[in-house]
Amino acid sequence: MAPSFLDGNSLFNFVVRDGNGVKGLVDFGLSEVPEQFVQPPKERIDKLNASTLDNPPIDLSKLDGPQHEQIVEEIARAAETLGFFQVMNHGVPVELLESLKDAVNNFFGQPPEKKAVYRKGVSPSPSVKYGTSFVPDKEKALEWKDYISMAYTTDAEALEYWPQECRDVVLEYLRTSIKMARKVVEILIGKLGVTLDDSIIDGLIGLKVVNMNFYPACPNPELTVGVGRHSDMGMLTVLLQDDIGGLYVKMEEEMDGKRKGDWVEIPAVPGALVINVGDTLQILSNGRYKSAEHRVRTTSTKSRVSIPIFAAPKPTERIGPLPQLVERDGVARYREFIFEEYMNNFFSNAHDGKKSLDFANNI
Numbered sequence: 001m002a003p004s005f006l007d008g009n010s011l012f013n014f015v016v017r018d019g020n021g022v023k024g025l026v027d028f029g030l031s032e033v034p035e036q037f038v039q040p041p042k043e044r045i046d047k048l049n050a051s052t053l054d055n056p057p058i059d060l061s062k063l064d065g066p067q068h069e070q071i072v073e074e075i076a077r078a079a080e081t082l083g084f085f086q087v088m089n090h091g092v093p094v095e096l097l098e099s100l101k102d103a104v105n106n107f108f109g110q111p112p113e114k115k116a117v118y119r120k121g122v123s124p125s126p127s128v129k130y131g132t133s134f135v136p137d138k139e140k141a142l143e144w145k146d147y148i149s150m151a152y153t154t155d156a157e158a159l160e161y162w163p164q165e166c167r168d169v170v171l172e173y174l175r176t177s178i179k180m181a182r183k184v185v186e187i188l189i190g191k192l193g194v195t196l197d198d199s200i201i202d203g204l205i206g207l208k209v210v211n212m213n214f215y216p217a218c219p220n221p222e223l224t225v226g227v228g229r230h231s232d233m234g235m236l237t238v239l240l241q242d243d244i245g246g247l248y249v250k251m252e253e254e255m256d257g258k259r260k261g262d263w264v265e266i267p268a269v270p271g272a273l274v275i276n277v278g279d280t281l282q283i284l285s286n287g288r289y290k291s292a293e294h295r296v297r298t299t300s301t302k303s304r305v306s307i308p309i310f311a312a313p314k315p316t317e318r319i320g321p322l323p324q325l326v327e328r329d330g331v332a333r334y335r336e337f338i339f340e341e342y343m344n345n346f347f348s349n350a351h352d353g354k355k356s357l358d359f360a361n362n363i
Ligand SMILES: O=C(O)CCC(=O)C(=O)O
Pocket: 211, 213, 227, 232, 239, 241, 247, 294, 295, 296, 305, 306, 307, 308
């Protein structure tokens, strides 16, 4: 049972406003989740009814050898169908992946007051934000997740303001992953038959945000979600998950014996990184690449961590389907907008599947 003072508003204040997070709640030794976290039946995750994605990770080191074209083809095919794939030999040192997971556990293992200094509004830098759920004020049910988000501006800013428990490893992760993400973006754009100047690509992945997600063990995983159904807003997300599993992706179309609309689990593969297409790349490619709807299950026995890097356009960028594709396809499937407007819309609504993309619909 939750302590009685945690009923109603005071629970919301304790978890969200005071910065205790879900972790603070769990540290009370709950035997059942409070009603604020109970999802409506249609959002709950039926673990038994999902299959696993069995495609092996794509070996990026082969891009430098005779199998280059085959690897390019595999990447493009994955981006056009599921919108999710895993990669190995990605240039991010495998020891660093281990240190990162330790850093997340160290950060979230601290007492609440150490984390709460990074809450929105009190954080020493607008680029660092600690919180829980996604948009708690707008959500019918809260997500079972705490996070800290770090938006990269400069090394100096990161060294000054990012939590010292993690800043060095996170910076190294960012440096190495972004190099790889850029290569993947260039490959995907190249497969569209379009060439973009380096400076344009710089703008399209100019906003780099690292999140550290912590999903505490949950007494009722069948009633909750770690993250609700959503797609990511940027170009590409690179994600490190630990060995717990629980990341599910919705099939955009029938493939490999799986039906459209089925949820498939992206298995934990040691040393691999997960890559997924975001809304921006779907829009830019005039719908050819798929920003996949995904969500995360909670587990009763162990906490889970994940560390996504979101590579997104600079807020000032004008985004829309690439003109060469509009001409070729004979239709613009999305409208043009300034990316900051897209972000504002994205962060002011609770997760609701691929609804975020409606913002780019032609009227
Ligand atoms: O924790 C995960 O595996 C995925 C998290 C996620 O989808 C997100 O942060 O956007």
